[in-house]
Structures are given as C-alpha cells and as structure tokens.
Amino acid sequence: MIVYALHCACGHDFDRWFDNMADYDAKKAIGIPCPSCGGTEVAKAIMAPRVGKSQPAPVPACGPGGCGGGGCPMMM
Numbered sequence: 001m002i003v004y005a006l007h008c009a010c011g012h013d014f015d016r017w018f019d020n021m022a023d024y025d026a027k028k029a030i031g032i033p034c035p036s037c038g039g040t041e042v043a044k045a046i047m048a049p050r051v052g053k054s055q056p057a058p059v060p061a062c063g064p065g066g067c068g069g070g071g072c073p074m075m076m
Helices: 021-030
Strands: 002-008 013-018 042-044
Touching (some): 002 021
Antiparallel strands (some): 002 013, 002 042
16 A cells, blocks of 8 residues: 545645555546546645654663673773
C-alpha cells in the first residue's frame, strides 16, 4: 500500500491510498474524484518523505570485572 497526497484543479488537497504505483496510474486513467468537489482533474502533490526518528545505538554491557582488561571505552 502507498499513500499519495493529491491536488485537484480547484485547489483542494487530499490523501488517497493505493495498492501500488500501477494502481494509481489505472485509477488516474478513469478519474480519481476529489472528495471536496468531485472533480477528476487530479495530480500528485509534492510530498515530503515520512522518516522515523533514529534510535541511539545500544551501549554494550560490560562484565563485572570490566571489559578488555581496563580498556573499556565507557570508563574514559
């Protein structure tokens, strides 16, 4: 599934889900109705990608006696 931000000729913006890019092309050929005005002159709007926030790398756990014979980078 893929969501596209769409924009109709009257200036309305809306989102619509499609199975894939080919599904969008097939539905565009027969007309995608705008939910606000019903117009079928619709095009993809410019979209920003939705990227999730990165997670910090986990800190390795040291054994009870430290790691590497005192060379633990966590002790510096």
